Amino acid sequence: MVKSNATFDVLKFDIGRSNDAPSFISMRISAPTEHILGQVLEELVALGCRLAEQHDALLRQADRDGCVPDDFYSTTNHRTHVRHRGQWIEVDRQRMDAVIVVEQGRAICRKLRDVNTGDAVICGVGGVRVSPQFRDRDRLGFAFMTNEISSERRVEVGVSRIATLMREVKADGGRIAFVAGPVVVHTGGSAYFQELIRAGYVDVLLAGNALAVHDVEQALFGTSLGVDLDTGKAIEGGHRHHMRAINTICKAGGLKAAVEQGVLTSGVMYECIRQGVEYVLAGSIRDDGPLPDTIMELCEAQDRYAAELENVRLVLSLSTMLHGIGVGNMLPSWVKMVSVDINPAVVTKLADRGSSQTLGIVTDVGLFLHRLAHRLRA
């Protein structure tokens, strides 16, 4: 209703005294146009409301086989009654996505293709009453939700909203944290992520050892990775590059030293260091090396993460369930979190752990970063 600019006044409301007792509400609905009023009424009828003034349902004749009048009533799968000749009669063969035909005093669901010329088809919502199952109650709330980015599925719409959000946060002087897994490097998202860093959209980077190692390997050896953690395929000889990257940074004495010595001259970590972006690399049981910069004492790593998250207004978590959940645990619910992953289970898990403030985007993180950088350039 909020979406449609319709408004409501509660005339009467009796809440059920227990879970079993029914509740009743009377509302007056107002809308700017008749068309919008019609849409709102259709939604409310599907949720179990019925019009206060009771008329018979409107019947119109189908004028061709397999077709119905434009304002036909399209069924849900819930138990439905229609008012016909002053009587409420239950609809037979209830199913979703059907029309209701009244014949010989009976109302029946019929598939569009089975409608015959001359069939009396229920149109509009007057004289229709839907009785959702009791336990649907909890789902009904979703009917009035403003759409979440996660349900868009048009990633470009999501990208555009996130870009706007990022600009707003920065315009307000707020801080943005990125949590990133090595998939950012594997999927070719690195160059676009570096662009975001240079453009000042990354205030802090929270990651693990692997992101930095793969990033350095790409910077030093031009290989995308030694072992592809996503496809699981080992590129022959790749593990050597992986270990040589680690050895090179160890020799330099760490990432910052490697940048200062001119050993590391490109990549995500290089850009962070050059731009003065703080980063915290937390260790894990599967780390190689680790790099001298990686914090292997995890209480310390958690404290460092938490300290960097203070005053952060927006968090983008890119393809890392481990660090994403870690960060989600540390955030108050009013800090917005966006979780991007190609695996819907990761997005779901993060969204539900971090509860309502997490927006999930199921997509390819490399292409996502490409679109986000493009959008922020404009």
Added chain:
Amino acid sequence: MVKSNATFDVLKFDIGRSNDAPSFISMRISAPTEHILGQVLEELVALGCRLAEQHDALLRQADRDGCVPDDFYSTTNHRTHVRHRGQWIEVDRQRMDAVIVVEQGRAICRKLRDVNTGDAVICGVGGVRVSPQFRDRDRLGFAFMTNEISSERRVEVGVSRIATLMREVKADGGRIAFVAGPVVVHTGGSAYFQELIRAGYVDVLLAGNALAVHDVEQALFGTSLGVDLDTGKAIEGGHRHHMRAINTICKAGGLKAAVEQGVLTSGVMYECIRQGVEYVLAGSIRDDGPLPDTIMELCEAQDRYAAELENVRLVLSLSTMLHGIGVGNMLPSWVKMVSVDINPAVVTKLADRGSSQTLGIVTDVGLFLHRLAHRLRA
């Protein structure tokens, strides 16, 4: 509350006149024991309620580093205020799974491991006020839902409930439909499914051509499958068995004829035919053959499916998104549907399409059928 045998009386309820206006409710909560009352109050406080009688929050001293009194208040990630010396003060560093320490007039979230001996820790729920974000409203409903099987994750609990449901439906003289994909055969569930058929728990089988072809191939050639559709691995030579199975049934003139001629002497289709269980096999674009029994005209197949679903009281859909969604489209919302699949996306999709009546179980369908047959034997 229903779960805890607690009851409530609504004392006052003012519904907000618009989506932005707040609503207020006053309730009197009664519970059989103080312990249950405590639990219910804790839940209500987490949802944003606060006690009518206002006292300061209870403070107890931690008597050891890293430990707190047993009745400590465990935080959510929502904005929280505590009442201290008659004032409501906002809690600092809000995060989930922390305790609240009051020191120097400030309240602060602290991780358990950072608690020091002597810290004043908030205990109980009195004097604590939680302000969930507005849009969490829709989620709150879930707090009072009775648990769905889908959220159990202990498949054995789900199996036990489904077995009870099946027994009840049969005891009432109701009909049970099974919708089954070829994975039932691939995962070794076939023998257990046959057991269910023999025991009378299957009134109608709705499937596609592939289930019958793989079942016949197993019956005739003892190979589990020509091409493993799940792992995608082709077993060398397997496609020959697959096509020979089809040729054999075509020569016999169909499945029933093959059973009568003694050509087909075991398997799911054999048991259906022997037990007089109706089956409908619907064609698809990827079918080989098809078997003479498969209905390749899909309007007819839909009508046959729908006809068989009349008066069905329970539907079990086993590892087939295509046929499961097809069946879900045809059912009224008061026919219970159980969807079993190893892929959570399938379960989610079916559950949400078929709306509230679908119970999703994410598990291995072969082992699921093993457990279900075992449970129904007892």
Added chain:
Amino acid sequence: MVKSNATFDVLKFDIGRSNDAPSFISMRISAPTEHILGQVLEELVALGCRLAEQHDALLRQADRDGCVPDDFYSTTNHRTHVRHRGQWIEVDRQRMDAVIVVEQGRAICRKLRDVNTGDAVICGVGGVRVSPQFRDRDRLGFAFMTNEISSERRVEVGVSRIATLMREVKADGGRIAFVAGPVVVHTGGSAYFQELIRAGYVDVLLAGNALAVHDVEQALFGTSLGVDLDTGKAIEGGHRHHMRAINTICKAGGLKAAVEQGVLTSGVMYECIRQGVEYVLAGSIRDDGPLPDTIMELCEAQDRYAAELENVRLVLSLSTMLHGIGVGNMLPSWVKMVSVDINPAVVTKLADRGSSQTLGIVTDVGLFLHRLAHRLRA
């Protein structure tokens, strides 16, 4: 061929001198029965071999519409030639799962259902020549592989092999390590895992903080979990149990102390302690608590894991990608690793990281443990 007890003698072998140059091999195939010989020849023809003695392909007439003789040649999707009247002619409309009909000097793929009575259908493999695409070369190797458990998909077959392997390792005095994620608890596998511990099949348990916390929560509060990490659904009030479990163990001074004090009297950790099974809990960025037993310094945790893995002969990794990959990194390739997860991506990733010694089983870990415990009881 090994499977069929067929043997081969290499008569001649010319290896291509470069990737572009073809290689040639002549082999003499022997088999115990003509039937087995036929099967082996069919496989070899599908791989691109042809019989040394060249005859025309055998043609038989279809005696009914939609059916073919029993020994019909079933096509692959590779380019195929057949010898007809002394000439090799290319088969038209090549596709898989078809039969080849010769008419008017042309050979053509035909779907079974399009075969007419009287069509001349190619039977057997004589006079058939298949030319796989060059790059299929690498796949051909799989034709002769003994089946991996991972491709079985009948989990019960896999369970039976693993049980045998476990018995053999124990009979030899070898050690078995388990790597376990919290899903073991969530899916109800805990009781069966405890049974394995009591039966002496678990020599060391390598896990994270979460397994122990969820296990303790179940032991102390009887709730299966505070927050369901798998479904992502928060059970209202559950997070309190979670934190109380941690607080209780912290107060006792650790898991062993909690067992000694009679505070912890059941569960996986309890059974480990009672049976003297070594355990190592490695920390991670998303841990709550942690328990006093959890090693938060990850270099130390890696060293402890590696030390416990010495002389281990078999590793079972249950639903934990993080710790499973960590352990895989530490193992030599001759230590067998079994990875069980409901998500095929985890199994693939572990199998490919740990390379050839990892057997992957895609199934519900709770039911898997049920079947494994049952099998080992027998």
Added chain:
Amino acid sequence: MVKSNATFDVLKFDIGRSNDAPSFISMRISAPTEHILGQVLEELVALGCRLAEQHDALLRQADRDGCVPDDFYSTTNHRTHVRHRGQWIEVDRQRMDAVIVVEQGRAICRKLRDVNTGDAVICGVGGVRVSPQFRDRDRLGFAFMTNEISSERRVEVGVSRIATLMREVKADGGRIAFVAGPVVVHTGGSAYFQELIRAGYVDVLLAGNALAVHDVEQALFGTSLGVDLDTGKAIEGGHRHHMRAINTICKAGGLKAAVEQGVLTSGVMYECIRQGVEYVLAGSIRDDGPLPDTIMELCEAQDRYAAELENVRLVLSLSTMLHGIGVGNMLPSWVKMVSVDINPAVVTKLADRGSSQTLGIVTDVGLFLHRLAHRLRA
């Protein structure tokens, strides 16, 4: 080796006479530079080769803790021997991603971080012998494979190759078929797909009823979809748009008539009709409607698909397992197929069913189409 421009001559090759008997090969390797020769030798050693001239392994001292010389030998997890003082000694504590230190006559794997100043570290590949497990044989082949697009994971690299392939096919006068699921519409790929149609890159569209219905709904009502099949979330009121779209096309008498009557003026189907692109819509058990254009008799639909696939040189399958497998079944192996899906299981299944000619790309299909249209514009 092909990649590196290295060449080989086979000096001697003894093939094992059975699966158990070992095979031996002697090769002379030539490479344009010493660096490339070194890389090739490293790969061959990891595969189990060893240098013909036998020298002791080269030892260099670590000059700092936690670092090793640049040309250090990085271990695999296979059994390894090193030649020291004329003797082959087995390496102790074998694991991957370690270095080998020789001390007191023993060779031992050591993690980089555990290397101490002065440790004697094996460098280069001389005097190192690796013994892969026998069953790795099948995997070795992959070492010499040219990279598949599927393993790239940088979707942009894949997009670029596909664009080149499409241009080549069109330049040769070849035909390109697209197989498309409704996710193309849901993910916002529709506009880019329309661009490909207008640019002449789509010669035939093979799809189901749902693609056309969702496309028409978007064209007529501006809603992206009635029910989001991917997220499973029903947009309130959406099912009405869905059914109204069907009713509108039924009234017009089909898609082409709707375009001619000016009822349908945009979308994928509109562009196909305007550009004279053939389309075949195959029915399924879950279809609503269907549209008059949808072929509900599946034998006819298969025949129409197969007829349109004749002379097609390239197939792109976008997010549809059902129709993609259907098409894969109909193609000869020399027609290249590209399968794009966000779910890796779909890509794997299609790739393995259609065998070697299928290239799998795991990504968001909406963003994929965006990048592909962009690339083809350039």
